[in-house]
Ligand SMILES: Nc1ncnc2c1ncn2[C@@H]1O[C@H](COP(=O)(O)OP(=O)(O)OP(=O)(O)O)[C@@H](O)[C@H]1O
Ligand SMILES: *[C@@H]1O[C@H](CO)[C@@H](O)[C@H](O)[C@H]1NC(C)=O
Ligand SMILES: *[C@@H]1O[C@H](CO)[C@@H](O)[C@H](O)[C@H]1NC(C)=O
């Protein structure tokens with residue numbers, strides 16, 4: 001397939017070049033012609049990635065949403081996040097099955113550290129793109145790594161807009177993940193705002209099929225307070241509903257004057273389609289993370305070791321000690337230490 005694309009391009013370029021060359025050099029020797037063809041092939045080979053990239057996008061075999069796959073993954077691999085699982089499946093199913101969405105899908109994932117926000121974005125990518133996070137159509141930006149200097153904000157803005165525009169023109173179903181959204185410069189968020197809105201197109205590019213995923217710790221404290229109240233009341237964690245968290249979460253998020261995210265009008269302009277809360281994880285979840293990690297590392301499943309690892313984590317608040325302060329983060333490295 002790639003060969004065919006390349007030879008088609010060769011014929012095209014060859015024809016263009018040939019037409020001009022024929023006028024100038026009638027007596028061109030065969031050896032020069034062969035040499036030129038070889039040079040042209042080399043030139044095209046370096047563009048092979050571009051062809052490949054283009055080709056990758058235009059085919060269903062590279063992008064196809066697998067709802068069952070996502071559900072199964074979330075059920076088996078994600079622990080203690082019944083609300084996030086439900087919201088993510090609902091949001092993606094509606095959006096991916098819609099051939100003509102009115103606006104791009106914008107998800108905002110909130111919660112305490114190590115509760116599975118990056119993990120879930122990875123599971124989403126795995127069930128949309130054949131190559132998952134490795135796909136050329138999934139783009140992850142980490143505020144502190146990609147845009148560290150406030151003084152260069154104007155460069156970043158131009159760069160980010162160009163990246164989003166360029167990638168969406170190549171592939172409408174591109175996915176953009178913005179990590180550490182709460183550490184992102186408000187100006188930078190403003191620069192992507194037009195892409196999130198209900199526009200038919202902007203300068204000839206339509207963003208309506210793209211997915212934007214924001215990750216942040218904003219709202220984490222309020223989420224924890226609600227989960228703790230349920231815990232104290234002896235109620236089942238699974239009884240917690242999205243509406244129990246939404247109010248508390250938006251209050252914290254609105255009132256956090258330090259967070260760049262919220263200086264912008266993302267929220268009051270209703271550009272975010274779904275708020276996805278991640279609950280703080282308990283001992284039993286950390287234990288399951290440890291077992292999952294053993295499986296991933298192809299170790300023998302060792303319940304005692306899983307208990308040890310879970311016991312070693314720090315839990316808060318001070319009196320109750322129910323929630324793992326780092327969630328399931330650092331479990332992988334802890335296992336190294338125990339094995
Ligand atoms: N709820 C969960 N279920 C299963 N595994 C989890 C869960 N949360 C975290 N993990 C494991 O811990 C690792 C770290 O979690 P992840 O990077 O998703 O946290 P995060 O919410 O993005 O945290 P931070 O806010 O610090 O970025 C994941 O790669 C995954 O292996
Ligand atoms: C979708 O996911 C399910 C469950 O993981 C899997 O069995 C199935 O083969 C997947 N379908 C496609 C088309 O990849
Ligand atoms: C797509 O995004 C990446 C960053 O993820 C960037 O390096 C690349 O230049 C972008 N492509 C286009 C065509 O703009």
Ligand SMILES: [Mg+2]
Pocket residue numbers: 117118179215
């Ligand atoms: Mg993260």
